Amino acid sequence: MRLGFILREVGTGLARNASMVVSIILVTFISLTFVGTASLLQAQINEMRGYWFDRAQVAIYLCTDFSTLGGCDQQQATTDQIRGVEAQLESPSLQPYIETYYFEDRQMAYDNFREQFAGSQVVDLVSPEFLPETFWVSLVDPTQTDLIFEAMAGLAGVESVVDQRSYLDEIFALLNAGSITAVAVAALMLVAAALLISTTIRLSAFSRRRELGIMRLVGASNRFIQTPFILEGVVAALVGAVLASGAVWAIVHYFVRGYLVTELPTTVFISYDAAFATMPLLIGTGIALAAVASYASISRYLRV
């Protein structure tokens, strides 16, 4: 009985303030979509970090006829120098830390290059002799790259040692900046949503001031008076949160899985799990925000 009464009150309240309710829905929808996007970006960063953490290798670039860096003097590494690097990698001081390594000669490097930049004009400009011979090293613990750096520094025939993860850090920094921006926008929008909710609830209370006056007079409990208003805000925000959840799913479905995955086949991308994991966050945030905003608003209205 009381539940039915409260729900009816919520219904009339929502219908009476339809335009305000629509604006609450839109604002929460957009702000929570930003929250969801930020969360997806973080998930993507974690996904990539996890993927590359295992696969990132250390590249030991050997000298070519054109290199002047490191221990090179515009002379390509000799067979002895190559053997020397290999001996270092096999040495008892390094060997326990290295999982695998392999040698990539010029032709293999060229083939890989052509494959990686297929369709780009740069392919025509490059010939095998420009590309360095490389030792690709996978470590047991990918963070212990210092060992390789120390062992290879100054070794004859070695041009440079590069940790692939340093490239990834740049990508991560970019994605992080994107996700921080999304969070900042979301925070501003959430403030706007909270203010909008509290204004709407006050308006709703004002349009029902006769009923409220009588309720207070005949001794309806405060909770009973407040509940319809709080629910009103929560229902509107919930609709916005559900729409935002749908938007997050759509981003994963159409943009990530439908577009990015086919465009960038070598990169790992988040799956639907990330979208589903975000939804409770969005709905929880929406409900909590609306409940707090409408409670604060209606209690202030009723205290007077």
Added chain:
Amino acid sequence: MILFDDVSKVYRGAAHPALTNVSLNIQPGEFVFLVGSSGSGKSSLLRLILKEERPSAGSIHVLGQDLRRIPARKVPLFRRSLGVVFQDFRLLPQKTVFDNVAFTLQVIGKSQGFIHEAVPDVLQTVGLAGKAQNFPHELSGGEQQRVAIARAAVNKPEILLADEPTGNLDPATSAGIMNVLSRINASGTTVLMATHDAGIVNQMQRRVVEISKGRIARDEHQGGYQTTSIPLGEADTAPTPIQAEESGATPIRKNVDLSVDPDEVPSQFPWELRA
């Protein structure tokens, strides 16, 4: 039942206190008129009983409870044993008579079964049994006030507060309202009624408490409306509607010409309306 002990009330920013050292004791089952000119403090007194305001000094006991000791969250529970009626009825225009009365019970969580038993019962008491499905705008002023009384009485309150319930009504209709209030009083409810209606007070011959400038000027059992706060003038000699009826003459107010400018009070106008 209602006990004021040396109560004063000063509103913030007001030059004069609304009530000064008011002591008052109302017994269960009494019917008390509260009279006095506008601004004398009648409404403040009613608001204090409802715990809508807190006294600046002194203590108030209602239904054996010290109002100062009722915590804010228990106030709704306390108010369920009080009924209130206003001059302007305060009905909900979009609800029928039945729903207006039922609303009171719904919001304090009564069952549907109880509501369907209690509401027709109380509508019978106030004489509106046939109008349950009408809307307030379809009713006369007197009928609307009966709805308001039904709403105040439906939960069988121990105390009924009425703030000028007949202020907007003509004498004949007012008499009907007083009839209803008397009936409710007879069933055991204590009634405290603030009013300007001298005819009613004089006719009912109940306890009269007169407030003047925030002080109790008179507390009389079976009193009349004679009051020191309205200056004596020729109007005092005019018969009240009740006296006029008793003397067989046509009640004066029935002769009021509606075409007269309402701001211009005719000299033979019933004096109680000027109060």
